[in-house]
Amino acid sequence: MEQTFTQFSREVVANFLQTVVVLDDGAYMDPGEEIGEVVEPNEDESVPEEAEADAAEPAPAVAVEHSANALDAQALITSFAERGLVCGVLLPWKDGDPAAATVLASRRADIVILDWQLGDEGEKATGIIQTLLEQDAASGGRLRLVVVYTAKPDLEPIRDAVGKVAPSLTATDGLNGALALAGGHTRIVFISKGKTSDIAKTVSESDLAERLITEFVELGSGVLANVALGGIAAIRDETHNVLARFHPGLDAPFLTHRILLVTPDDAEGYAVDLLTSEFQSILHRRNLGRTHAGPEVIGAALKEITDGGGQFRLMSQKNSDNAPVALTVDQFMKLIEVGPKGLAEIQGVQVGGANSLPERIYLLRAETVAAGLATHREFARVSANSRELATAPPEWRARLDLGSVVRRGDDYFVCIQPSCDALRLTEPTQFIFASLHKDEAAFDLVVQDPAGAEICLKIGPKASNIVTAAFAPDGASKVVLSSPCNEGGAFTSIAGEAFAWVCDLRTSIALRFSHRIANDLSRIGLDEFEWQRRFSTGG
Secondary structure, rough: OOHHHHHHHHHHHHHHHEEEEEEEEOEEEEOOOOOOOOOOOOOOOOOOOOOOOOOOOOOOOOOOOOOOOOEEEHHHHHHHHOOOOOEEEEOOOOOOOHHEEEEEEHOOOOEEEEOOOOOOOOOHHHHHHHHHHHHHHHHOOOOOOEEEOOOOOOOOOHHHHHHHHHHOOOEOOOHHHOOOOOOOEEEEEEEEEEOEEEOEEEEEEEHHHHHHHHHHHHHHOHHHHHHHHHHHHHHHHHHHHHHHHOHHHHHHHHHHHHHHHOOOOOHEEEEEHHHHHHHHHHHHHOHHHHHOOOOOHHHHHHHHHHOOOOEEEEOOOOOOOOOOOOOOOHHHHHHHHHHHHHHHHOOOOOOOHHHHHOOOOOOOOOOOOOHHHHHHHHHHHHHEEEHHHHHOOOOOOOOOOOOOOEOOOEEEEEEEEOHHHOOOOOOOEEEEEEEEOOOOOOEEEEEEEOOOOEEEEEEEHHHEEEHHHHHHHHOOOOEEEEHHHOOOOOOOOOOOEEEEEEEEEOOHHHHHHHHHHHHHHHHOOOHHHHHHHHHHHHH
């Protein structure tokens, strides 16, 4: 039987998830027999002999009453442990603040579970949720599944109360009739405690782990998301293998390597390169691309979309919302397998050649061309940009290097300074930039402006498009650093000009741009050393 895409995704999520943190003031472990009243012994009285216990009639166990809001922590921990997850249960303590420890633990937890009533009517839980969301936003966002697990039967007012501190999230339905708030990378689910019942919409502690794994699938399901989750899970699985490979015994030869280098500081980058290549080896060895983004998985994803009432469309004419042509899963898979040549088998689509597919695709999974275009431009950003201002931590300071995209006023530039000339700086140094101009039709990269709007940029590949500016290095790191991102993230030149950091390009993209400029300089007769000398001296 063929797997559905949800089944594929669930396997990935189950391998990825590792940690759960729970805060519940009603949590208890199995207390065993109840202890009776303690009586102070009287030394003057003789101790009567104990009657011989009747092995056939053990003393009856004493039942312990628990409130309706109680949480069977043992059943919950076991439920997660049986699925390979570590679950930690926290109890609010007297005269203490439960939020601090919960928030701290939640930074590394994959799932956070909160009781709604922590000695109050939801104020503490709401405060914790608000703090988590604010911290996530400040760090650029992360996958976040929060579960409000409560004995209160009416969940609608609880969702409304949480929604007031999470205005960016939209009220939606969870699984099996549960309520949820969702948006971006965050999902908050509201589930009632109790014996598992589809009618009462309750879930027991022993069934909660299975339910939350499925809820996490709703949060992160997608072909590329599965590749990412699968990759992280693979590296997690082999963490100790990597540590065993880079054991302390290798320190001496590594230090020898550093001593023998002409520029000893290069060993620092080499250490990172070794680790990076080890991670790449793990990912390629797991064959993640084929496993999580191969034709079988894509076909299952397409079928699930159509089974749910979704459809795929191509524009019959380029850049037109009018009369799009609906595709079957088989037609879509044909395009997946053979590319633009598959257009010839689709009736109603006017094509002007094998390269006309990009002009037809923006309606594949969007209602309008504009909406489809926005997702494709976001993919362009993700593909080309390794780090962006919008997702950088507040205190992050960017380093000016090959591939740094900066903005001066309304003008954009990309740094094409060779990386070797951007390190170990001891005095003000001239940096070389290629100009980028806005072009919606034919662009090389997409960036975000300060307001979050997408800006399409094309590099000016001629030598005349080059500008230079001198910057003083940071004394400790010996590189040029920007101001912190929450202060504008700007590189300030010796002349006092502010070049606001926008993003860093992936190395392969930056080198491509640098080569374009180098080719034009070669055309006019300047070799690399000559043009660097001229621009660095202003000649």
